[in-house]
Amino acid sequence: MVRCGSALLRQYGNFIDNLRVHVRGGSGGMGLRKLGGEGGNGGNVFIVSQDGITLKMIKDKYPNKRFVAGVGGNSSIRSLKGAKGKDCEIYAPAGISITNDNGKIIGELNKKGDRLIVAHGGHGGSFKTYFLPSKGQAGIIRMDLKLVADVGLVGFPNAGKSTLLSQMSHAKPKIADYPFTTLRPEIGTLIYSDYKRVSVADLPGLIEGAHLNKGMGHKFLKHVERTKQLLYVVDVTGFQLSSKTPFRTVFEAINFLTKELELYKVELLSKPALLAVNKMDLEDAGEKFNELLQQLQQPQDFYHLIPEEMVPTTPVQFKHIIPVSALTGCGIENLKNCIRKSLNDQDDLENDHYRLEKLQSLRKTLFESI
Known part of the structure; x- marks a missing residue:
């Protein structure tokens, strides 16, 4: 009624x-x-x-x-x-x-x-x-x-997440060359040769201050909670929301994304994370990528480049760092394979933890019965 x-x-x-x-x-x-x-x-x-x-x-x-x-x-x-x-x-x-x-x-x-x-x-x-x-x-x-997906794409607007998802899967998100194109979550499905399926969520783009509910703020961040793993997607050339906002290098963008997740809910940083460095088809992309790898190896040496309040308490340890071009498709298969391997590793770890808990519980029961 x-x-x-x-x-x-x-x-x-x-x-x-x-x-x-x-x-x-x-x-x-x-x-x-x-x-x-x-x-x-x-x-x-x-x-x-x-x-x-x-x-x-x-x-x-x-x-x-x-x-x-x-x-x-x-x-x-x-x-x-x-x-x-x-x-x-x-x-x-x-x-x-x-x-x-x-x-x-x-x-x-x-x-x-x-x-x-x-x-x-x-x-x-x-x-x-x-x-x-x-x-x-x-x-x-x-x-x-709160979306339930294996992998959630995390990135600032115009990082190429929607194009990347369409390259990897059968999703057909709205794509255009301007920020905030993704106005609603899109779910794509990666289908492997053995018919294994992995769901990937393309979520509305973050902006600085999202943890304070700026932009799509909490609408984005709450969906991140219901994904098993995170896939950071960044533009190798950096990021600038508009002519009125500061330009951020790719290293800054990664750390700003991390800090937004940390300030919203620090537990999000315990999720396994991968990094896709997009737009590798652009000029000087290889040089910028190599510079980023060096910065990520010793991030503390480069924190002076970032405003103090946006330095993450703990840097993200990416399981895989994959250079890709969502435009040309270069690196997409490698990215899909890394996603599959990372999820398999997580499943194995969770199964081992479950078996250990069951064993400890059994030992406790046997001990108490003696």
Whole structure:
């Protein structure tokens, strides 16, 4: 059942990354005092993840954003146990977290078929309640989209991330030669010769001050949280957002990106990271690339080139540094292979850690049983 209500949403273009809706569980049914009959419980409100759904589709289909489950049946002479109220299911995309209006996390939906109760139905009237039913839970919940991808592309605007993604995968993001081309996340899929698939998310470009929510700020950074690894993409010639902003060398750009991630959530820097140095087809690119490699080997020796407040606490240790040209396709296959190897290494490490934990748990159990 859908009734009038309100919703708060944020957008980049037509893309909605969070949605605030009202939910209410169904009230329980009346008990039957003279025969001791119990009313049925009210229905629950569930959020169910399903393919092909977006938050915008929910907004468009249910503009009033109010979801109410069915009322439990009353006890009667014909049916002493009232029927349970009908559940209300809200179909939503995978990769969302759900919080209440106070910001407390209720749960997450990470894959197709995940279900989460967001409002319980009331209990039917019974002997314990003098045959009076209770109301269902009611409140505001927020569905917050956080992309789930193997790899997230991290880079300043116009670094060539969209072109790189289109070269690597079957994604067809909007591409143009001006900053902020990527106004919404794009997911590409890398398909290898053995049919292994790796998902790569091209996220809206960062700007300096993103951790303070400048530009697309937190919209970008929250999506980074839900990727297994990071792929920094930088322009070998450096970066300048506009004629009114300072020019940054490629070394500065890397450290500025790192600092933005650190200031938002330092845990992001624990993710394995790769570095793609783009636009290697340009003149003097080879010389600039070799200079960058030298700077990354001993970054502390070059921190004097960076404003003190933007020096990362800990420099990123890239698992692979790959020179590429998204324009010509040079280095793309090598990049794909490095991504595959890095993800495999991470899986092996996590499996080893899991096996070690299981072994330690088994040893503890055996020791305690002696």
